[in-house]
Every structure is written in structure tokens, then in C-alpha cells.
Amino acid sequence: MTGILDADDMLAKLDEDHWNALVASGEYTQKEVDKARRKLAVREEVSMCKAMLLMGLKAKDELVLRIASLQLELEKRYLAIETLSQYHAQHAHVNTQVSLLLAKLYFRDDKKNKASVLCQELVDLYKEANTPDTELTEDAAHTLASPSDPDGYRQQRAKDKQAVADAFYILGWIAIHAGDHTQAYTVWEDGYTWLPNDKRLRKQHRKRYCWDQERVQGEADGKGQDGCANAPVDEMEAFSVDEAHQAELALNLFSRRTQKNRVVFRSKKPIIPEDERQMVLDACEQFAADNGGGWGTVRHCSVPTTDVAVEDIPILRPWLRTLMRKCLAPMLRACFPLLADGTDLGPRGDRVRIHDAFVVRYDAADRSVSLPTHSDTSSLSFTVALTEQSGYEGGGTWFGALGGKVVDAPAGHAVAFAGPLRHAGHPISHGTRTILVLFCYIEGFRYGKYVGFDGEDDLEHEHAHSETSESVHAFNGVRESGGESETKRLNGLGMDGGVDKTGRCCDGVLSVSGVHGDVCRGVGGVKVDASGGQMVGRKKKQCGDDDKYDVGKGYIVYNETYELMTTIDAK
Ligand SMILES: O=C(O)CCC(=O)C(=O)O
Numbered sequence: 001m002t003g004i005l006d007a008d009d010m011l012a013k014l015d016e017d018h019w020n021a022l023v024a025s026g027e028y029t030q031k032e033v034d035k036a037r038r039k040l041a042v043r044e045e046v047s048m049c050k051a052m053l054l055m056g057l058k059a060k061d062e063l064v065l066r067i068a069s070l071q072l073e074l075e076k077r078y079l080a081i082e083t084l085s086q087y088h089a090q091h092a093h094v095n096t097q098v099s100l101l102l103a104k105l106y107f108r109d110d111k112k113n114k115a116s117v118l119c120q121e122l123v124d125l126y127k128e129a130n131t132p133d134t135e136l137t138e139d140a141a142h143t144l145a146s147p148s149d150p151d152g153y154r155q156q157r158a159k160d161k162q163a164v165a166d167a168f169y170i171l172g173w174i175a176i177h178a179g180d181h182t183q184a185y186t187v188w189e190d191g192y193t194w195l196p197n198d199k200r201l202r203k204q205h206r207k208r209y210c211w212d213q214e215r216v217q218g219e220a221d222g223k224g225q226d227g228c229a230n231a232p233v234d235e236m237e238a239f240s241v242d243e244a245h246q247a248e249l250a251l252n253l254f255s256r257r258t259q260k261n262r263v264v265f266r267s268k269k270p271i272i273p274e275d276e277r278q279m280v281l282d283a284c285e286q287f288a289a290d291n292g293g294g295w296g297t298v299r300h301c302s303v304p305t306t307d308v309a310v311e312d313i314p315i316l317r318p319w320l321r322t323l324m325r326k327c328l329a330p331m332l333r334a335c336f337p338l339l340a341d342g343t344d345l346g347p348r349g350d351r352v353r354i355h356d357a358f359v360v361r362y363d364a365a366d367r368s369v370s371l372p373t374h375s376d377t378s379s380l381s382f383t384v385a386l387t388e389q390s391g392y393e394g395g396g397t398w399f400g401a402l403g404g405k406v407v408d409a410p411a412g413h414a415v416a417f418a419g420p421l422r423h424a425g426h427p428i429s430h431g432t433r434t435i436l437v438l439f440c441y442i443e444g445f446r447y448g449k450y451v452g453f454d455g456e457d458d459l460e461h462e463h464a465h466s467e468t469s470e471s472v473h474a475f476n477g478v479r480e481s482g483g484e485s486e487t488k489r490l491n492g493l494g495m496d497g498g499v500d501k502t503g504r505c506c507d508g509v510l511s512v513s514g515v516h517g518d519v520c521r522g523v524g525g526v527k528v529d530a531s532g533g534q535m536v537g538r539k540k541k542q543c544g545d546d547d548k549y550d551v552g553k554g555y556i557v558y559n560e561t562y563e564l565m566t567t568i569d570a571k
């Protein structure tokens with residue numbers, strides 16, 4: 001009995017022996033046992049915190065936050081929500097952190113309206129009590145974000161600002177998921193005005209500035225592509241939805257009368273001349289060389305498509321703005337003459353805005369050969385071929401609503417289509433295929449309204465909740481509560497958006513902790529809509545019989561989305 005001094009030590013020793021025996025017997029792995037032990041400790045702490053709360057032994061806000069974060073660790077988000085929402089309902093002046101965590105959990109739970117009310121409340125309270133910050137240099141902003149002050153005042157201020165920045169950020173994402181990019185960018189711009197030192201708000205501001213405002217010489221005076229200045233629609237080859245897809249939701253975006261079932265268009269002529277294509281490819285290679293030697297993966301995870309964001313390559317920005325203004329926007333105007341709300345894209349398509357622009361490369365020699373079925377979170381999208389068709393085999397864009405037709409384009413030609421259409425990057429079997437991909441929105445046109453992105457899905461989620469709690473109760477044992485099965489069930493969907501170490505969300509990749517496991521969900525995560533699609537980040541991934549491209553089970557999600565969700569996990 002060496003080293004045993006009192007009853008507590010004795011019990012601890014017995015406990016230790018008990019756990020060790022479980023591992024030694026081979027019945028459980030060390031990892032399973034560690035997890036079970038941690039679970040017990042967390043439960044004990046929850047009980048203690050609850051007792052302290054009753055006895056008024058510590059600041060209530062702190063205790064409530066601690067209880068909620070422990071409940072999250074136990075993978076019981078519904079309990080965390082209950083804890084926070086009850087507290088929120090009972091207290092008129094609720095701590096910022098409590099409101100924010102509750103908003104994030106609602107957001108992740110797809111209760112967007114509830115999340116939105118809380119975020120708006122945080123923003124309004126902040127605005128009442130503060131004045132907009134001034135923009136600081138990156139360094140100064142960083143110091144501010146990590147202050148060291150003994151009495152904690154500055155630290156608390158910084159935390160509150162961070163919370164309000166998060167609230168702005170979430171409000172924007174809620175708008176994106178409702179298919180309202182205009183509103184999202186308005187909120188983010190407002191957030192940037194108030195908190196210009198928040199990195200994510202600053203990034204959104206710069207993106208808008210880049211695509212909507214910045215003009216450099218040569219652009220404004222009309223140099224650049226004029227090849228399709230008037231973009232007559234007869235210069236476009238149109239593809240119509242087939243018999244089986246007459247109810248295609250994407251058609252709802254447009255006047256049925258004028259659109260006549262046409263949802264995909266391919267230019268008959270090249271819109272980017274060869275020298276410009278080469279310039280773009282060179283710029284991307286140069287960018288890759290300057291940034292660690294390889295192309296990045298801006299969006300994807302388990303399907304490792306390689307891509308670069310055009311806004312990150314300065315010389316491509318004016319080029320794309322000119323191409324957009326002179327060619328692509330008028331082309332969209334011609335192809336999609338009348339929207340469902342009776343408006344049009346404006347003279348020469350000047351209501352069209354770039355939401356995102358990527359150069360995407362598929363390479364048969366690495367694993368980036370295809371892209372799973374998804375819908376873009378855009379009202380209109382483009383792919384423009386940058387490489388010659390002779391340089392690859394396979395490839396092109398697959399569209400479900402065209403009866404599974406694959407539309408590929410010769411070098412320099414553009415394919416324009418309605419973003420909500422289900423589509424996929426058809427696999428290449430040889431060579432390299434590089435395309436420019438554009439996600440566009442139409443200023444002031446809330447396309448989500450026409451494809452069912454609107455509305456609170458509380459009912460659906462009350463149901464999901466009961467499933468969640470059932471599964472949680474059913475899986476309290478050591479074995480069953482471990483990562484995969486529970487995470488799957490927690491989603492109530494049998495599929496999950498996981499997050500890998502690099503911050504990309506992946507379908508089918510189940511991460512170890514349940515909390516991480518459904519990181520994607522709230523960000524528009526694994527949302528199943530009427531047509532059985534999932535929405536992740538800015539893309540809506542669909543699962544259906546014809547999901548034959550789901551080879552790599554990849555989601556397309558933004559790293560910035562991941563950044564937001566990790567702040568939720570940070571509690
Ligand atoms: O490879 C293609 O043609 C499709 C690409 C695509 O859909 C995307 O990047 O969103």
C-alpha cells in the first residue's frame with residue numbers, strides 16, 4: 001500500500017486499477033477508456049457547477065457558460081441550448097458571451113431566425129453604447145486582439161468586440177444561406193464600419209471593394225475584351241431541362257415564359273483569347289510558386305481539387321473585372337432575360353456581381369480529378385475553359401436536370417448556368433483541365449426565396465432534436481458513444497460534415513469529436529432540403545440516386561466558414 005495516504009487516494013487507486021484492467025482485458029482500447037473517464041469527469045463538473053449555481057457561489061454567467069461548454073463536450077448540444085436559452089430568457093441583461101454562444105448553437109442547429117434575433121440584439125446593444133472603431137494596421141489590431149492588462153478590462157473589451165464581430169459575421173452567413181448575398185454584404189459592410197479591425201469583416205469588405213469598386217487605369221477607359229460586347233443570345237448554345245426535370249427548382253429563378261426551360265448556355269465563340277488564357281495560367285503558377293510552390297485548396301476537402309481565388313492574384317483582378325463588365329455580364333443578360341420577380345439583370349447585366357471567383361485545376365496525375373454533385377450558392381455561375389480540350393480526357397460539367405448530360409467547352413469558351421442546378425465536375429482520366437469558376441449574384445435579387453432556402457425549420461429540427469436526444473441516451477456506453485456512430489446519429493441524417501485538420505469540411509469523413517463532427521451543419525451544414533440536398537458553406541451538396549460523382553465524398557466549403565465554426569468550438 002505504498003503511497004496511499006487516505007481514503008481518497010485509495011479510491012483513486014481502485015479506480016485506476018479498474019480502468020487499466022479494462023484495457024488489459026482487451027475489451028476496450030486505451031482511447032475508449034480515456035474517453036469514458038473524461039466523460040465521467042465532465043459529468044461530475046456539470047453537477048458541481050449546477051450546485052454552485054444554486055448556492056450562488058460564483059458569477060452566474062460564468063457558471064452557465066461553463067455548464068453549456070461541458071454539455072457540448074458531452075456532445076449534448078440540445079442540453080447546452082436549453083441551459084443557455086433558459087438563462088437568457090430569465091435575465092434581462094445577459095452577458096454578451098452567453099448570447100453569442102447561444103446564437104452560434106442555434107445557427108449550427110439551423111435555427112437561423114433565433115440565431116439572427118440574438119445576433120441582431122448583440123449588434124444593436126453594441127451600437128447603442130459605442131462608436132465605430134478606426135481601422136488600425138494589422139500589427140496594431142493584433143496587439144489589441146491579444147492585450148495583456150492585469151485588471152482584465154481591455155481583455156474584456158476585446159472579447160466583447162470579438163463577440164459582436166462574430167454576431168455580424170453570423171448575420172451575414174444567415175443571409176447567404178437564405179440566398180440573399182446583397183443583404184449579407186450589406187451586413188458585413190456595416191460590421192466592417194463598426195469593427196474594421198476584425199479580420200473576417202475586413203476580408204469581406206476588401207472582397208466587395210475588389211469586385212465592385214476598385215478601378216484601375218485601362219479598365220475604365222474600355223481596354224480589354226470586346227469580343228462579346230453585345231452578347232447576342234444566338235451566339236450561345238442553349239441546353240434545356242429534360243422531360244423528367246420540368247419541376248427543376250432552378251427554373252423558378254426566372255420568368256418561365258422567357259426562359260423556356262433553358263438553364264445552361266455555352267458560348268459558340270471563345271470569349272478569352274489564347275494569350276489571355278496563358279496570362280491567367282502563368283499568373284496562377286506564379287502565385288502558387290510564391291506561396292509555397294503548390295496550388296492551394298481554397299474550398300474543398302476530401303476531393304482535393306486544386307484552386308486559387310482570383311482576388312488573391314492582383315494582376316487578375318482588373319482583368320476579371322473587365323471581362324465581367326464587357327463580356328460575361330452582358331452574356332448573362334442575354335441568356336437570362338427576365339427574373340422571377342419581373343426585373344432584369346440591368347442594361348448590359350450591370351446588376352451581376354461576383355461573389356467568388358476561382359481558377360480550378362483538375363489533374364489526372366494527382367487526386368483532383370472530379371467534383372461531387374452540388375449546387376453553387378449563387379444565382380448564376382460560370383465555368384470558362386482555360387485549357388485546350390486536347391490536353392485532357394473526360395472532364396466537363398455534368399448536369400442532372402439535363403438528363404445527366406456533360407457539357408464541356410473548348411478552350412476560351414464559357415458555360416453559364418443557374419447556380420442552384422445540381423451539377424458536378426465530370427472526372428478526367430488523363431491530362432489537366434483548368435477552368436475559371438465564377439459564382440455570381442444579382443444585386444437586390446434574393447434568389448433563395450425562389451428555391452426554398454427561406455424560412456425557419458424549427459419543426460424539422462424539433463424532430464431532429466428528439467432523434468438527437470434518443471441517440472444520445474441510447475449511446476451512453478463506452479463503445480457506442482465513441483466518435484463515429486454517435487456523430488452520425490447526432491446529425492440524424494446518417495451523414496456528416498466533418499472537418500479535417502486543414503479546416504475543410506468533408507462528407508463522410510467523421511471526425512473524432514461529435515462537436516467537431518457536425519461543424520458544417522450550422523453553417524448551412526448538412527441541411528436537407530425538399531429535394532434532398534445538403535448545403536455546406538456556399539455550396540449545396542445534393543445526395544440522390546444520381547449522385548454518381550460522389551466518389552471523393554467532398555464538400556465544398558470555405559475556410560472562412562470553418563474559421564467561424566472553430567470560434568464556436570473554442571467556446
Ligand atoms: O468542373 C466543372 O466543370 C464544375 C466546377 C464546379 O461546379 C465548381 O467549381 O463549382
Ligand SMILES: [Fe+2]
Nearest residue numbers: 374375376423
Ligand atoms: Fe459548381
